[in-house]
Amino acid sequence: MKVSFHTLGCKLNFSETSTLAREFAAGGYERTDKVAEADVCVINSCSVTEHADKKCRNLIRRLHKLNPAAIIAVTGCYAQLKPAEIAAIDGVDIVLSNNDKGDLFRKVTELGKKGVRQEVTSCTTEELTRFFAAFSSGDRTRAFLKVQDGCDYCCSYCTIHNARGSSRNMPIADLVKEAEQIAAEGHTEIVITGVNTGDFGRTTGESFADLLRALDKVEGIERYRISSIEPNLLTDEIIDICARSPKFQPHFHIPIQSGCDRILAQMRRRYNTATFAQRIEAVRKAMPDAFIGIDVIVGFPGESDEEFQTTYDFLESIAPAYLHVFPFSARANTPAWSMPNKVQDSVKTARAARLDELCHRLHRAFYQKYVGTEATVLFESTLKGGWMMGYTENYIKVKMPYDRNCINKTMRVVLTEVDEQNEEMLAKAII
Numbered sequence: 001m002k003v004s005f006h007t008l009g010c011k012l013n014f015s016e017t018s019t020l021a022r023e024f025a026a027g028g029y030e031r032t033d034k035v036a037e038a039d040v041c042v043i044n045s046c047s048v049t050e051h052a053d054k055k056c057r058n059l060i061r062r063l064h065k066l067n068p069a070a071i072i073a074v075t076g077c078y079a080q081l082k083p084a085e086i087a088a089i090d091g092v093d094i095v096l097s098n099n100d101k102g103d104l105f106r107k108v109t110e111l112g113k114k115g116v117r118q119e120v121t122s123c124t125t126e127e128l129t130r131f132f133a134a135f136s137s138g139d140r141t142r143a144f145l146k147v148q149d150g151c152d153y154c155c156s157y158c159t160i161h162n163a164r165g166s167s168r169n170m171p172i173a174d175l176v177k178e179a180e181q182i183a184a185e186g187h188t189e190i191v192i193t194g195v196n197t198g199d200f201g202r203t204t205g206e207s208f209a210d211l212l213r214a215l216d217k218v219e220g221i222e223r224y225r226i227s228s229i230e231p232n233l234l235t236d237e238i239i240d241i242c243a244r245s246p247k248f249q250p251h252f253h254i255p256i257q258s259g260c261d262r263i264l265a266q267m268r269r270r271y272n273t274a275t276f277a278q279r280i281e282a283v284r285k286a287m288p289d290a291f292i293g294i295d296v297i298v299g300f301p302g303e304s305d306e307e308f309q310t311t312y313d314f315l316e317s318i319a320p321a322y323l324h325v326f327p328f329s330a331r332a333n334t335p336a337w338s339m340p341n342k343v344q345d346s347v348k349t350a351r352a353a354r355l356d357e358l359c360h361r362l363h364r365a366f367y368q369k370y371v372g373t374e375a376t377v378l379f380e381s382t383l384k385g386g387w388m389m390g391y392t393e394n395y396i397k398v399k400m401p402y403d404r405n406c407i408n409k410t411m412r413v414v415l416t417e418v419d420e421q422n423e424e425m426l427a428k429a430i431i
Contacts, residue, residue, distance in 0.1 A: 001037055001039045003041070004023045004038040005044070008059070008076070009045070010046065012195060015136045019132070019136075027105055043056060043063075047159060068091070068389050072091050072092050094118070096105050096307040097131050098128060098163065128150065136182060137182065142225075142380075143189070145175065146172065146196055147197065147211060148169040148194030150164045151164060153196060154269050156333060156336045157335075172206050176215065183221050188225050190225075191224075209238055212248065221247065226251075230270070231279045234254060234283070251291045253294075254295075256294050259310055259315055265302065266302065266339070268335075291395040292321055293320060293395075294320045295416065298326070299327050299343035301330075310352065312358065321362065322359060329344075364423070368418060370396060371416070374412055375392040376411070379411065398425045406429075412430040416428050
């Protein structure tokens with residue numbers, strides 16, 4: 001029996017899909033990338049925007065067209081929020097809520113073959129209490145370790161609380177064991193991931209800082225990265241831990257969503273621009289070379305041209321290394337859904353384009369600072385046009401001629417020039 005996996009959305013989904021794949025492998029299934037060969041197709045869905053929902057629907061139809069005989073099982077956030085909508089799509093056999101994700105292999109086994117019946121599970125937000133432990137393995141040089149799930153913040157535009165439930169986590173001792181397993185499988189870098197990672201500890205009374213200290217002691221792991229952390233949770237203590245430890249890399253992904261205080265209040269974010277700027281300053285004081293990536297939403301209801309310009313000017317002034325830009329997408333059952341003064345799609349597109357241009361300029365400037373300097377790169381197995389790829393400590397994407405002996409190894413290199421077309425840095429190994 002063969003199974004194919006299709007992951008949409010975030011790093012958290014990637015870690016969960018990898019765990020599901022291990023369960024299928026233990027049950028005798030062979031993983032395949034060829035849909036036409038698969039007996040089962042598993043989709044781990046995302047629902048952060050309407051586009052994400054549409055992408056999942058299109059994927060279901062494409063899989064069913066390529067292989068009408070394959071069982072199609074859908075789980076994840078879209079499956080949690082709109083199970084009936086997914087179940088109505090031709091070809092779908094199993095739809096599982098996020099609470100039932102861990103039962104997916106058993107459900108497929110019980111179903112046996114396509115067309116017997118349709119299995120659909122659903123649950124309310126209050127019933128989302130199970131923690132599906134997950135980490136990625138065997139797919140990349142870096143492993144993604146899920147340490148936390150759910151979110152209690154309930155921002156006015158976001159469905160994540162409905163899709164993932166309240167903030168919860170595994171005990172630190174269990175996560176350390178998973179990190180040790182990751183190390184035993186040969187991975188040397190872990191990306192710490194969750195829905196609201198910095199909120200770790202709601203279940204166990206522990207803290208995110210405690211977790212970082214414990215993971216720092218795991219032998220065999222050379223590098224850690226924090227996938228994303230809310231600015232109000234990026235404490236001086238966490239910054240200090242990352243700055244002092246050679247394992248925690250100078251790389252932070254911090255969502256701001258808007259650089260206008262009125263819009264931040266409408267979004268129900270838990271900080272203002274002054275706090276955000278102070279957190280950026282604190283990171284740079286402790287780690288001057290830190291790569292800082294920022295999420296930002298354009299076209300939130302009521303955002304005027306002047307307020308967008310305020311956001312633009314603020315982002316330009318703090319000069320992050322990268323911007324991840326999202327046009328606002330109204331989601332049902334959120335306060336922002338019914339807010340007045342919707343911004344036209346054409347305006348959102350134009351604003352996103354301006355921030356994309358700013359991102360390119362800031363990203364290029366960050367790379368240019370390091371031309372001619374030395375760095376340590378962990379190279380991946382990816383072979384692309386004769387090149388292999390890797391990342392420096394501060395997340396500069398580097399390429400050099402492919403050498404299989406360099407895979408999954410950290411190497412000292414000289415960063416020689418910027419490939420501006422592909423936003424990569426060329427490197428030369430130090431012999």
